[in-house]
Amino acid sequence: MTHVTLTRREALAAAASLGLTFELLATRAVADSERALAARKLVVIICRGGLDGLSLSPPVGDPDYAGLRGPIAIGPFGGPGGALKLDDTFGLHPSLSGVHALAQNGQARIAPAIATPDRERSHFEAQDVLESGAGEVYASSSGWLNRALAAMGPAGKVKAISVGPTSPLILRGPIEAASWSPGGKSQTDHRLPAILQDLYAHDPLLGPALAEGLATETMAKTAVADAALTDPPASPAQGGMQSPLPEMSDPRTAVRQGAPLARKIGATLAGFMVQPDGVQVAAVSIDNFDTHANQGAGEGQLATRLAYVDAFLDGLRAGMGDRWRDTVVVMATEFGRTARVNGTNGTDHGTASTALVLGGALKRGGIIGDWPTLRQASLLENRDTYPTLDMRGLFKGVLRDHLGIERATLDRTVFPNSASVGAVANLV
Amino acid sequence: MSLDLQASIALTRFGLGARPGEIGRARQDPRGFLLAQITVAGAPQPEPGPPRSRERLAEFRTYQQQRKRARQDGDPKSDPVRMAAQRLRDEAEADFLARVRLAATTDAGFSERWALFWANHFTVSAVKADTAPLVGPFEQEVIRPYAFGRFEDMLVASSSHPAMLLYLDQAQSVGPTSMLAQRAARNGRAPGLNENLAREILELHTVGVDAGYSQADVTEFARAMTGWSIGRPDHPEEPQGFMFRPFAHEPGARAIMGRRYGEEGEAQARAVMADLAASPHTARHLAAKIGRHFISDDPPASLTDRLAKAYLSSGGRLDVVARTLVQSPETWAPAPTKFKTPYEFLVSSWRAADTAPDKVTPIVQVLTAMGQRPFSAPSPKGWPEEAAAWCGPDAIMKRMAWSEAFAAQTVGQRDPTVLAQNALGARLTPLAAATVARAETRPEGLSILLMSPEFQRR
Helix, strand or coil: CCCCCCCHHHHHHHHHHCCEEEEEECCCCCCHHHHHHHCCEEEEEEECCCCCHHHHCCCCCCCCHHHHHHHHCCECCCCCCECEECCCCCEECCCCHHHHHHHHCCCEEEEEEEECCCCCCCHHHHHHHHHHCCCCCCCCCCCHHHHHHHHHCCCCCCCEEEECCCCCHHHCCCCCCCCCCCCCCCCCCCCHHHHHHHHCCCCCCHHHHHHHHHHHHHHHHHHCCHHHHCCCCCCHHHCHHHCCCCCCCCHHHHHHHHHHHHHHHHHHHHHHHHCCCCCCEEEEEECCCCCCCCCCCCCCHHHHHHHHHHHHHHHHHHHHHHHHHHEEEEEEECCCEECCCCCCCCCCECCCEEEEEECCCCCCCCCCCCCCCCCHHHCECCCECCCCEEHHHHHHHHHHHHHCCCHHHHHHHHCCCCCCCCCCCCCC | CCHHHHHHHHHHHHCCCCCCCHHHHHCCCHHHHHHCCCCCCCCCCCCCCCCCHHHHHHHHHHHHHHHHHHHHCCCCCCHHHHHHHHHHHHHHHHHHHHHHHHHHHCCCHHHHHHHHHHHHHCCCCCCCCCCHHHHHHHHHHHHHHHCCCEHHHHHHHHHCCHHHHHHCCHHHCCCCCCHHHHHHHHCCCCCCCCCHHHHHHHHHHCCCHHHCCCHHHHHHHHHHHCCEEECCCCCCCCCCCEEECHHHCCCCCEEECCEEECCCCHHHHHHHHHHHHHCHHHHHHHHHHHHHHHCCCCCCHHHHHHHHHHHHHCCCEHHHHHHHHHHCHHHHCCCCCCECCHHHHHHHHHHHCCCCCCCCHHHHHHHHHCCCCCCCCCCCCCCCCCHHHHCCHHHHHHHHHHHHHHHHHHCCCCCHHHHHHHHHHHHCCHHHHHHHHCCCCHHHHHHHHHHCHHHHEC
């Protein structure tokens, strides 16, 4: 059990100001025969805004990379601010030192040319397809992770928790998803909750939401150092996050401020997962990857966000302790960005990007899927990294081999009408 | 439908919630009560409210330069820099508080909701530091004056406002073969296109993503938009606001969605915007969005058709669309199906208790905790509209905690059953009325009212 000391203000700053929310889908009671599968943990991270795969896992060994990227190219292996080497072609962004250490132990792999079936380059359509798991936009009002949980066991046995105030599509659906975030809880154990439960008895939205909220408060006490999280609000004068105007600090300062918080959030999430009867599946959102201008290279805007990601993952890994060996983390984004730097030292909406797969349960291996190269003739519409792998295939591989969901269910229910998309093999 | 129920709907669904006595005043003529709020002068302005994005932008830039100098001097946290940052934050918070107070006290709740709808349609967000000081002025200068005018005027005002030009990176977009780009190339620099604003105008502000445009259309529109920029910080001769930069404009005619635009300079993008505003795709996109906001997450097609027709036949006049909305039978369906956003929930609570907040910090804290940080929509798409986004278990716990604290501070010697009748009128169900009446204390009664299913919805 990790003891996390996260003050309320820090937690709010991390969850709201830095744009991170995480939602958890909790365990079910399981038969002995299912115990091994039930011990498996899955974390899905959605990076919103279109994360630039060519910076996340820069193909610095691709002969066209540096020329296309100009001032925002990540430097060659070994140089100052250069890529952290994975193989002769690919490295990781220098902010991702924790992920790189995992990769060297065979516990992190990249899928460098992956995309959803959507080709419209709209954030909102692409996020919809990424989270709904459907073959086309706005085809489903529930999320694939929720339907996967429904496939894992009877409805009603799965509890749901969300840390973060809004509910993402990936978790909406037949399995009631709870949510939780630090601070602002009901102070007393008086009558109001019971009165409202009666008042909500026939309310399809409020009834289940309140019941889950009340149940979750109990669980949260075990997951985090509760006293620290329910501290009274800090003095307003201390908190930049309490202002509608974000702190306008130097990005490097933000790294220093943001990374420790991100690590604590990761460890808190681990706390929910490792406790007895703990959470089995979690979904996390990280925002603000829409780098149209001045995205930076080894340092700068995107480097700051990736340092935050690295710290979050490091906190999660450390917090999982020996349960890390049963854990898989998948990190994906709605689309990649243009292969060429644009006119404002940023990148515009593109197609394929990189997905990261991490965890102690992962099998050692090279890149996932094929690399189409960045030759001009290979680019999609002379613009974007060409997608060689359907995102659903990666998710299917993890759900089948890690959580034991049958292929037929994956093809029909979790990712409707997707029999033609094969599950990526040999991940777990 | 009874006039009592109509009056309740006018105040709670169209408006931002009923203050004591309002339902009674609207009862004589509920539709007329709403129609009277539609005025060509636009939506009400918060106090004090002269337009001031120029001053704010100048102030922000002074702060940036101070910070730069302080950093060069090795003292980035010097007192003047911190004070300047604090002043900018204070001003943005004051903008937000003024808007909250207006919402809590206005007699024209429909007009205010209509303005908030358009502010969310043309989202600019404080998540970007250089946009943050300008969100309040943007609403005052772009949204409110045009709220009942022509949509095209609001579109042009939005697309030429410094808040939008900075938020969606348009200010620095340069035509790849423009004179400015050629001159820069001789100095070893390569400024060029940024298609962010052009794409979002098409996808979010006008025709919508289903209108059949291609990547080539987006790029062509981005070329047409080049030159739409703002004055530079270190050039006092340039305006602290919109300016067209002819040397940054990509020369030549453009082809966008099957039409050719041979205009020169600034007029080119204006011509594109005029066509976009007049497009039937835009009419349907806006009509469906208005229906989703006012009526239901899944609005009836008949309403979308009627609003789109009103938009097209009036040349995109938003006052005509608003009148059509009020006169449509679908909008008066008795069941409350829209779940309030956190902002709407707080505003309606203040109105129900006949009070208005005078401190901004607690509001900022509670809205942040509920997922709706002031002026900080998560993306250019704005705040989500659907109930599923706002009705999570954590959100309900937060609403319950806030309601208890608010009720304890506010209720005083007032009778919660009277407050409930005043706030909801004929929309108050017998179950909720009985539950409020059975409360052990006045604060508990008010908490139950605020958390009742019918008060959480509209």
